[in-house]
Amino acid sequence: MPSPVARHPDLVAYRDEFPLLRASVYLNTCSLGARTERSRARLETFLTDWDELGARAWYQRWLGELDGLRGDLGAVIGAPAEEISLTPSVSAALAVIASAFDPIHRGDRERLDRLAEAGIAAGDRPRPRVVTTALDFPTVGHQWLARQTLGVELEIVPSSDGSSLSMAAFEAAIDERTALVATSQVFFTTGALAELGALARLCHERGAVLLVDAYQGTGIVPAALSETGVDIYVSGTLKWLFGGPGTAFAWVRPALHAALVPTTTGWFSSARQFAFAVDELAFAEDGRRYELGTPSVPSAAIARGGLEVVREIGVDRLGERTRDLGDLLIGLADDAGLELRAVRAASARGGIVPIAVADPKPVVDRLAGDGIIVDYRPGVVRCSPAFYNTEEEVGLLVERLAAAVPAGDRRIS
Ligand SMILES: Cc1ncc(COP(=O)(O)O)c(C=O)c1O
Numbered sequence: 446m447p448s449p450v451a452r453h454p455d456l457v458a459y460r461d462e463f464p465l466l467r468a469s470v471y472l473n474t475c476s477l478g479a480r481t482e483r484s485r486a487r488l489e490t491f492l493t494d495w496d497e498l499g500a501r502a503w504y505q506r507w508l509g510e511l512d513g514l515r516g517d518l519g520a521v522i523g524a525p526a527e528e529i530s531l532t533p534s535v536s537a538a539l540a541v542i543a544s545a546f547d548p549i550h551r552g553d554r555e556r557l558d559r560l561a562e563a564g565i566a567a568g569d570r571p572r573p574r575v576v577t578t579a580l581d582f583p584t585v586g587h588q589w590l591a592r593q594t595l596g597v598e599l600e601i602v603p604s605s606d607g608s609s610l611s612m613a614a615f616e617a618a619i620d621e622r623t624a625l626v627a628t629s630q631v632f633f634t635t636g637a638l639a640e641l642g643a644l645a646r647l648c649h650e651r652g653a654v655l656l657v658d659a660y661q662g663t664g665i666v667p668a669a670l671s672e673t674g675v676d677i678y679v680s681g682t683l684k685w686l687f688g689g690p691g692t693a694f695a696w697v698r699p700a701l702h703a704a705l706v707p708t709t710t711g712w713f714s715s716a717r718q719f720a721f722a723v724d725e726l727a728f729a730e731d732g733r734r735y736e737l738g739t740p741s742v743p744s745a746a747i748a749r750g751g752l753e754v755v756r757e758i759g760v761d762r763l764g765e766r767t768r769d770l771g772d773l774l775i776g777l778a779d780d781a782g783l784e785l786r787a788v789r790a791a792s793a794r795g796g797i798v799p800i801a802v803a804d805p806k807p808v809v810d811r812l813a814g815d816g817i818i819v820d821y822r823p824g825v826v827r828c829s830p831a832f833y834n835t836e837e838e839v840g841l842l843v844e845r846l847a848a849a850v851p852a853g854d855r856r857i858s
Contacts, residue, residue, distance in 0.1 A: 451769035452769050453762050453832070463481055463687075466479060469817070470841060471818050472819050473818045473828075475685075476827075478684050478686065479833065480687065481754050483753055487747065511740055511742070515531060517752035520756055521664065521686065522680075528696055529694050529696060529732045533692075539679060541735045543709075544709035546575075547592070550597050551571055552569070556706075559704035560704040562700075562703070563701045571622070572622055572623060573622060575625045576619055578604065579604050580637075581627070581632070582633050588627075600618050600623075602615065607635070608786060608788060615647060623651060629659070629662075630661065633660070634825060637794065638794060638795060641657060642673045654677065657675045659679065660679075661796070663680040666760070677695065677698070680693065688752055689748060692748040707728070713736040714729055714735065714736045715729065770836070771787070772791055774828060774842070775798060778846075781846070783801075785799070787799055796831065797828075798827075798830075799826070800850075801824060802850050802855065805821035805822075805823075808826055808850055819842065
């Protein structure tokens with residue numbers, strides 16, 4: 446067994462709180478983070494409140510819980526609770542945000558002026574283009590592919606190394622017709638970090654907005670909203686926030702609210718939600734303007750259990766331990782003769798370590814038969830140790846992986 450190398454070994458004490466870690470060697474947090482017992486307790490409280498209070502639970506408990514959830518998410522990304530928009534999925538957040546770009550694509554003067562007031566000098570011409578990349582999660586591009594009938598053009602920037610995106614590739618793609626660049630903070634198959642600060646500067650120089658899908662980063666990579674200058678940040682609780690499905694969120698730089706007015710909406714976005722005025726739509730001044738209908742309160746309860754742990758430990762320590770375990774995995778995989786598709790520098794990596802395997806599914810199934818849970822994407826076994834994993838678990842994974850991958854299948858695809 447390798448000697449321990451990862452910082453913050455004390456965090457292993459949290460393992461007792463995550464039942465899944467007793468059932469398997471779980472190294473698939475980039476797909477679904479494990480659940481803490483705190484989530485079960487909060488879900489029980491939700492059910493009890495429902496049984497005891499009925500609809501009074503809305504005012505006495507649940508609206509407060511939703512505000513608490515906005516506060517937790519805001520604390521993790523460094524934004525006030527009021528700037529968080531709750532959505533049921535990243536896709537839903539993106540759909541609402543995409544709807545706000547329609548007038549900018551058409552060249553609506555008033556909206557372009559509002560963008561300029563927010564520091565993004567978009568000029569006075571239509572900006573029908575959206576730039577995304579070949580490494581982004583499909584739902585990002587799909588929002589704008591679905592708008593092709595409205596005249597929107599989607600440019601998909603290829604990755605020259607199959608792992609990351611260079612600034613030169615973005616420089617070539619972003620022009621005076623680009624309204625938005627929509628890409629990831631951490632790419633979901635390769636684990637590479639995007640250079641968000643440089644990308645935000647480039648976007649703003651060319652009059653475009655930068656949207657970041659941070660699903661694979663939130664909880665282990667600081668959001669650094671003001672340092673990087675990103676304009677829109679979307680993410681969810683399913684992975685590195687240990688908060689389960691059903692809760693996602695958006696943050697839109699408040700200065701952009703006047704420029705980005707949604708046309709896909711719901712009553713939670715209304716400034717006077719409980720006035721029940723069918724003939725009036727004044728959007729909330731805060732992040733709620735990008736919300737839809739009733740959020741899933743049981744999902745919120747579950748999510749808050751995971752977020753409590755994340756807030757207690759802090760993104761810095763979570764990120765350090767996650768990347769240290771990634772370093773260990775990379776070193777052991779090298780020694781075992783496995784082919785890595787991972788980014789080697791810890792500073793350029795999130796929590797995903799992909800290992801090249803020509804036909805990964807049978808390998809992942811075989812490991813699952815041994816109680817070791819990882820997943821796959823085309824041409825790679827995707828491994829993602831989290832803070833609660835041990836060095837021994839990482840060692841066991843590499844040992845079994847090396848035994849399960851035939852030498853001829855160890856190729857870079
Ligand atoms: C980077 C990234 N973005 C988006 C998603 C999907 O988000 P949702 O299902 O909430 O729309 C995922 C994974 O499920 C992802 O890894």
